[in-house]
Amino acid sequence: MSEYATKLVGPTEFTEGCDREPIQFLGRVQSHGLLMALDAGDLQIVRVSDNSERLIGIRPEDLLGQSAPSVFSGEFRDVIESCLHDLSAGKNNPLRLDIAVRGESVTFDGVVHRTGDCVIVELENPRTEAHARSPRGRVIDQHFEFVRGTLADVAQLSDLDEIGQQITRAVRGYTGFDRVMLYRFEEDEHGVVIGEDRPEEMEPFLGLHYPASDVPQQARKLYCRSLLRLIVDVDDPGSPVVASDDRQARVPLDLSHAVLRSVSETHIEYLRNMDVGASMSISLVQGGRLWGLIACHHRGPRFVSYERRAACEMLGAVVMGQITAAEQAIAERRRAAANADCAKIVQAAATRASISDALVEYERPFLSLVEATGAAVFIGGTTRLLGTTPELKNVTRILDEIENSVGGPISRLERVAELSADFSQFSKNCCGVLAMRFVNGDAILFFRPETVRTIKWAGNPYREVEDRPASVSESDSPLDRLSPRNSFAIFAESVRGRSVPWTEANLEVAELLKSSIESLLGRRADEVSQLQRRLVSTNDEITQLIAAVSHDLKGPLVTCRGFIGLMADDLESGKMDDVRDSATRIDQAAAQMNRAIDDLLSFSRLEQVARSRSRVEGDQIRRYVLDRYESQCRDKGVNLEVDELSSAWADFDGLCRVLDNLIGNALKYGCGSEAPKVTVGGSSEADESRYFVSDNGAGIAERDHDRVFQFFQRGHSDGEGSGIGLASVRKIMQHHGGRAWVESAPGEGATFHFAFPESEIKK
Template sequence: MQNYPNLSVDLSNCDNEPIHIIGRIQPHGFLIILNRHTLEVEQASDNIHQFLDADAKALTGKTLESITTGNEYDSLLLLLGNNNSQYAHILQLQGRKFFAFLHLSEGSLVLECESFEHGTNDEKRLEVISTYSKLQIDLEAADSPEIQSQLVVDFVQRLLDYDRVMLYRFDENWNGEVIAEKVKPGIHSYLYHHFPATDIPAQARALLALKPIRQIANAAGTAVNIVPYINPTTGKPSNIIESELRNPSEIHLEYLRNMDVQATLSISVQMKGKLWGIIACQHQTPVFINYWRRQLCRNVAQAYANALISKQEMRDVSLLEHKKQQEEQLLRQVLKSGSISEGLFSEDLNLLHLTEATGAALYLDNQLYTKGITPTHEQLQDLLQWITENVQSRVFSTRALAALYPAAAAYISQASGLLVLEISKFKRDYILYFKPEIQESRIWAGNPEKPVVTDSVRIYPRKSFNKWTELVKGKSQPWSVNEEEITQHLLKDMVSVLLKNQTDALTGLNNELKKTTNALSSKNKRLEEFAHIISHNLRSPLSNMQGLCNLYTTKGEVAHRTDIIEMMQTMIRNMAATIDDLNLILKSESELGLEWQQIDLQEIIEKELQTMKPLILQTNATFTTDLAVTTITAPKVYMESILHNLLSNALKYRSPERAPVVQVSTWQERDTIWLQVSDNGLGMNLDKVGGRLFAMYATFHRNKEAKGLGLYLTKMQIEALGGAINVASAPDKGTTFIVSLPVAK
């Protein structure tokens, strides 16, 4: 008999098989479909007379009051007001008790009933409760998923006495594998066998997720029609997808016959809201499992799922914590080395330690770095191009790269599995992890690729479930949640490092720009001063020379001409001295880019004192040094010039009342080196000097040797080194110059 009038269904379209409008139920209960507003019967199963004094066809269009006695109708109305399909209700009709199941379907109420059973006696019930409690304890104490799985199938088989109880787990492609099994003697085992996804089509899996328990009590039983097939209110078949009693499809029934199975019970195992697997019970003869035991199996499945999740999370958290510590150490290595490639690719701890990958690659700033077993550089360049063009997410993984990128078939032994971490798509910067191919034997319950038998009407389900072995190629071990999570931590930290490096680089460039701007500004200012000097110190003497030349031509007497020539010679000497000074300034300017080197300060001081020795002896001067810092990194010519000017000034501006005493000292505070030169000389009134102390040609004592260039050059050179110079002085109390210089890095 066809389940669907005027509709042909075969294996080629079984995913779209309309099992929701199958129009038939199993015979161990009855079904009534009611108008939710009027509570009039729209449809009923043709076997209702086997349970109640009622006829399906005669009942259509009437209310249920006609099949109730006493106050049963009031109780029924209360039930109909609570359309919770998750649990059964106890309902009494015509003096008989039923388990009643109620749910709402496309505007209609679907009421289903199966005969009520009191269940087991008190002693048996106590035994079952005790055994179930022990199962929960054992599940939590079990050391492995394999032990947990076996505990479950053992318990369910003892509880229900089915010939075969299997724990069936789905893979990422919805193929199933039997990971635990309990069978009676003489029953064929499917342990570790695989079943193709087509054995449980997409809509059947969706139904298992929606309704955790599905029973087929007798696959050979006669199905019961729902009459009429077309709902008179809606004008179409009623949707009974959530029905407890819905009859299986013809394809599924034939599938069971081919397995020599007449009764099944399927309990879905859901992990975090997703269908994970099935506890599949099978028997060679009809078996009806009452509601009490079905619900207990549902609780067993949930307890198993909770125990699996709990153990897995404990293992995951412990492993993840260890990997996080390694990732943090990698980050410290990167920060210490200042290089992502050096930090991630060291020998002791590197990025491979974070995963089970056997190879890794980093493509950063157009440079390719590899670790472990990887494709060649040329192959990696092509792979990176494919990733850039085809991978849209920042984190991407596959265990079968060649299936997505055929060129990867050339190196499946190195990189069947790929994990991609995108650092920058714009710059094409990536971290790649690789896992090798694992060739594994997969045992199928029958050949999943073997064509099924066909005739002119339909395609039949496969008839053979004999052992068939397949060699799985081109796949790696899957990427675990831990691997993806810890590598995302790595990605986040490396992006942060890059952003910090870019920020530091921009800050450094900005600082360099500021220094360059300040240097140019300072140089421009000096050029203005230079132009002023030329204008003042050369133009005026030249004008005077012009006047003397005119005078020379008008004065005829030799004596007058001799005087004029002497005056002209004096002016020429003064202009020559000015030009020498300007050359000195220009020389100092040209030395701004001199090489920096480590300098012995004591050596420079002793050299300068040796040069000044005649004047030291003449003035009976005393020089002492207290050098906490003995070396400094700077252009040597600058430090020689700075110390020469400061030390020579100490003698040049000595007091006539006492012998000169000069103290030179150095020390360091954090990133600054201090140089101090103190004397007991003439000193000066800084209030009167004001800001002119370091100006060009500024002199404040009557000393024929004073030109006013030394301190000007000293300040210019110190500032060129990034430092500063300050002075403390008072008339007849001496002078102290304090120089601060940054520690060269």
């Protein structure tokens, strides 16, 4: 809320008094029409305005207590009784009611609605038979053409100023008022004229601002409930509504929806001070909030028929839809552009080592997202300043003050000096602040400079209450002392110490940016966590490798050293056969070391496996197994069976290495039976694609089921392997997010299983 608005809409004596004024219970009606309140049960007249004798020739006391159908015979009675069956939304209004007045038939427009236990009947626009019998269809066509034509013209426009000019021009031409304005309420509830049509000789009001107190909250609520308000003559003293007895008189009659409802003295005085003789207001309601008014002013009295008022009310409702659509289209274009820029910035940040570096690289589009001129980025323990900002120490102080005194993850200020008077020293360049705070403690501050604005008010907005007349005592109530300002001479005010307000659109973009960066920060945190887990796992593996290398490679080295010593002795003694035997054993030990080193190198490269995954069809896997192992098994006398296999989302090379290790082990260790057999099969489960390689060899004890997947561990003491093959299988499957395990028992063969997540296939 801006500085001037704070002064204008604060809890002043005037606005508080206006908000308490019971304007729907004034107990009077405008005297150009007649109001009757009927008991909803028996249609007895329980209240009537005291101008009945002038309008229909019957005194109020002769009407009160009477049954309305008995007083008004014929068509009046039939019409009232028929419309009582459906009073919703005044769908039957206006009624054409012919009443005999002093021997002459007079036609009235009747307006009927219900409030509490009463049916309100209002009569207005009396005319004799000669004027009343013009073809109604032609009148309706005129009103329809007005609404249709105006909407057609407005539909071609997207600029709000152009829409305002078109609407005011059309309404003025249709209603005959001297001046018609489109009046919009700002976020701080003060109003501004954004469209106007008037005669050249009248002073222009276009662009003028009006304080929020000019339309008190009580009046705003009524504007939202009753969408059109006509005041025919501001000099009309009104006609009191009298009751049939004291019991009725003690209960105020709610005239919120009465078209004849009289006007509060405060508002009458306000209109007189503006030299207005008659007025009509068409409410523009958006989402339950009073967005604005189409305000019509006339220099003298002015009556508008119910049909024309209904057409204006309809136009207001539909035009509000057009205005909303225009505002939404503008907002959507801005939102789409901001979303596209936000996506580019976040995408760039996702590929950089530092999010802050990406924001610096995209400084201009980053600042333009919320129309800022500077920003301070506190992310990842570093601070980066972009554009025009205060010094770093002052930026840090601002952030501290916001965290201490302003709630919410996103907050906005138009005047940074509100946080601390010391901040006014740099408010010229950094006056407005939009702060985004993330759940992890990081933050981004956007800055805007001071913007000096000249606002033209219709009169001095700070003189809301005029001096009280001497006749008013100090003991009188605030309502007795109400007196609106009487000068509407243009009052120009320069507003300093504030930035351009942060709009709802700015906040929406900030929320999008915040959630996008927060998501990126979350992914970064997950990546760091995963990396830390991988580092721990790698450290464990390195520890195991060091222990395994020191143990398993040390054996061949000891063998080599021992036989080298023997060779020296045998060479001195000339035992050449023994020398050759020692050389052979040294060569075998070296070969064993070479295989172990190759397996270690192969294992170290497993980090690259599973980085390029795709759908691998089951037929492709089956063909690989048969092409590689069918002839080899035939030569060894091993029966190879390969079942139908399901597809997997995997790195094909990694999958093949798993099969090579498992089938290779089966051929080495599972062929000791008389009829050796190796089976490759699989199945597709609910959450994973499973495969297995089984043999009918010696089997593995249950205590060794997990150990065989560790470095340099073998399931058979007489095997020739390095002890790295099954560790590689488990590592490859871990990289795929899958698993590997064995089912076996001594003498029953072994079945090695491996499974890939089914969710990956769906992705």
